[in-house]
Amino acid sequence: MPLNLTALIVFIVLFVFVTWLGFIAARWRAGDLDLLHEWGLGGRRFGTMVAWFLIGGDLYTAYTFIAVPALVFGAGALGFFAVPYTIMIYPILYIIFPRLWSVAHKHGFVTSADFVRGRFGNRWLALAVAFTGILATMPYIALQLVGIEVVIGAMGVETNGLIGDLPLIIAFVILAAFTYTSGLRAPAMIAVVKDLLIYLTVLAAVIAVPMKLGGYGHVFSAIPPEKLLLKSPVDGTTGTYSAYATLALGSAFALFLYPHSITGILSSSSARVVRRNAAILPAYSLLLGLLALMGFMAIAIGVAKMPEFKPGFDEFKANFSVPALFMAMFPSWFVGVAFSAIAIGALVPAAIMSIATANTCTRNIYREFIHPACSPAEESQVAKIVSLVIKAGALAFIFFLPLQYALWLQLLGGVWIIQTAPSVMLGLYTRFLNGWALFLGWLCGFGLGTWLVIINNWAPVYPLQLPGLTFPCYIALIAVAANLVVSIVLSPLFNTIGSGQPRDITAAVDYY
Amino acid sequence: MSGKQDDHKPMRPVIWARLLLLLPFIAMLWVSTYNTLEPEWAGIPFFYWYQLLWVILSAGIVAFIYLVER
Numbered sequence: 001m002p003l004n005l006t007a008l009i010v011f012i013v014l015f016v017f018v019t020w021l022g023f024i025a026a027r028w029r030a031g032d033l034d035l036l037h038e039w040g041l042g043g044r045r046f047g048t049m050v051a052w053f054l055i056g057g058d059l060y061t062a063y064t065f066i067a068v069p070a071l072v073f074g075a076g077a078l079g080f081f082a083v084p085y086t087i088m089i090y091p092i093l094y095i096i097f098p099r100l101w102s103v104a105h106k107h108g109f110v111t112s113a114d115f116v117r118g119r120f121g122n123r124w125l126a127l128a129v130a131f132t133g134i135l136a137t138m139p140y141i142a143l144q145l146v147g148i149e150v151v152i153g154a155m156g157v158e159t160n161g162l163i164g165d166l167p168l169i170i171a172f173v174i175l176a177a178f179t180y181t182s183g184l185r186a187p188a189m190i191a192v193v194k195d196l197l198i199y200l201t202v203l204a205a206v207i208a209v210p211m212k213l214g215g216y217g218h219v220f221s222a223i224p225p226e227k228l229l230l231k232s233p234v235d236g237t238t239g240t241y242s243a244y245a246t247l248a249l250g251s252a253f254a255l256f257l258y259p260h261s262i263t264g265i266l267s268s269s270s271a272r273v274v275r276r277n278a279a280i281l282p283a284y285s286l287l288l289g290l291l292a293l294m295g296f297m298a299i300a301i302g303v304a305k306m307p308e309f310k311p312g313f314d315e316f317k318a319n320f321s322v323p324a325l326f327m328a329m330f331p332s333w334f335v336g337v338a339f340s341a342i343a344i345g346a347l348v349p350a351a352i353m354s355i356a357t358a359n360t361c362t363r364n365i366y367r368e369f370i371h372p373a374c375s376p377a378e379e380s381q382v383a384k385i386v387s388l389v390i391k392a393g394a395l396a397f398i399f400f401l402p403l404q405y406a407l408w409l410q411l412l413g414g415v416w417i418i419q420t421a422p423s424v425m426l427g428l429y430t431r432f433l434n435g436w437a438l439f440l441g442w443l444c445g446f447g448l449g450t451w452l453v454i455i456n457n458w459a460p461v462y463p464l465q466l467p468g469l470t471f472p473c474y475i476a477l478i479a480v481a482a483n484l485v486v487s488i489v490l491s492p493l494f495n496t497i498g499s500g501q502p503r504d505i506t507a508a509v510d511y512y
Numbered sequence: 513m514s515g516k517q518d519d520h521k522p523m524r525p526v527i528w529a530r531l532l533l534l535l536p537f538i539a540m541l542w543v544s545t546y547n548t549l550e551p552e553w554a555g556i557p558f559f560y561w562y563q564l565l566w567v568i569l570s571a572g573i574v575a576f577i578y579l580v581e582r
Contacts, residue, residue: 091533
């Protein structure tokens with residue numbers, strides 16, 4: 001691909017600007033960064049607007065912005081499941097997670113595993129929750145790099161070989177440095193820039209592309225009919241309908257269990273801020289829906305057949321569809337703006353994910369199992385170092401392993417993280433469940449889910465055989481159902497034999 | 513933006529209002545009701561604009577419940 005100098009200059013200028021923001025963020029609403037909740041939760045001080053930018057920038061990652069339209073570009077209507085998915089997350093956020101905020105605020109919990117430890121008094125269950133969170137987040141961080149790589153490649157910068165790895169290394173060193181010095185304040189500040197750029201880009205695209213093609217009617221009439229709708233199921237199976245619905249539902253229940261989502265929620269200044277955000281965050285879902293349609297716009301414009309984009313599609317496959325669309329539609333300087341939106345959009349979640357993982361490693365492994373007597377300053381210092389190690393790990397992941405592994409692991413990540421739902425979500429409502437029963441439930445769900453994904457050839461939807469009916473279902477939901485049954489059935493058993501005395505340090509009044 | 517005193521007052525759950533939150537789940541999980549091309553709106557097939565409309569509707573429902581419970 002030829003070097004797109006104008007785009008590259010705009011890109012670099014914006015990138016330098018957010019780097020500067022990332023470093024000065026340390027002084028924003030300054031707090032003592034030697035305390036874990038100051039470094040890792042921004043002091044729990046973010047009001048409605050900042051939380052909106054932060055959580056929005058956190059959940060709707062650069063990878064989402066590349067991969068969702070790519071899925072629509074390749075698979076058509078099925079890729080649109082991201083929309084019902086992001087519709088259903090907000091009732092869940094409104095009802096369940098303010099309770100987590102309030103109990104965490106009262107007891108100084110920084111992670112979901114902290115809560116589980118306090119609620120069920122079982123450090124091994126807390127370890128399971130912590131371990132699941134770390135494992136599910138690592139490939140997710142790695143995938144953020146893919147977003148950066150695609151746009152850098154699209155601007156004509158070499159992305160292969162040692163030299164090709166350099167831009168990614170630079171981006172990640174910058175990311176690591178400002179995360180280390182500023183903690184969660186850095187991504188919070190950068191998220192504002194990122195989100196404004198993304199809104200600008202998407203609005204420009206949803207207006208300009210249909211104008212060029214003569215209206216949305218022309219966009220959709222260019223799409224092969226079999227891609228426009230889900231295939232109607234035949235007799236004896238619920239077909240793509242149940243696949244579509246369960247993918248959306250399972251993903252929705254998994255989303256807020258990820259450590260980076262919980263970090264975003266807990267950094268809010270009150271439970272009401274979380275509730276208000278459940279009403280205003282859907283603006284991003286609308287954005288995502290419009291972005292998904294860009295997969296179709298890319299088909300309608302015919303980017304896949306344009307010779308100048310052939311090397312890009314050869315290298316990045318369908319992930320190249322949105323960058324190609326931007327380059328076909330916009331002047332170079334705006335391509336630079338759009339691409340920096342995507343790349344900066346990768347930095348924000350990558351920073352929050354590494355902070356969330358670092359919080360978890362420090363609180364739930366280092367302080368719980370290695371050095372219980374550590375001082376608050378030491379705790380914060382360990383978290384900063386762990387955040388560096390995690391980013392180095394993600395970088396190594398992308399350089400030394402095939403991308404396919406990251407995609408597989410991210411698929412497994414969703415199946416794994418939902419296994420913490422009984423402990424975290426039900427735990428917010430009842431202490432009837434027993435820590436050891438939940439642990440065994442987690443083990444069953446984790447094992448069953450992993451096994452189903454593998455025997456299903458790494459496809460997320462498994463054809464469940466019910467009497468007289470085939471019900472294709474997202475594996476995460478099957479596995480968490482097994483987990484729930486085990487947890488609920490074994491709880492009274494463990495409670496009566498008394499192996500888990502209720503050691504709940506929280507009280508009913510802490511949940512609101 | 514933060515530190516407002518009543519921001520820390522617990523909210524009182526209003527059950528009838530919260531039941532409205534089931535609507536987006538029912539609408540979105542019942543895929544066969546919206547997997548059609550017609551009626552189109554501004555050239556956009558029903559499947560797409562209907563789901564995008566629900567983004568706005570469900571945000572409205574959440575906002576409504578917040579106002580009721582506040």
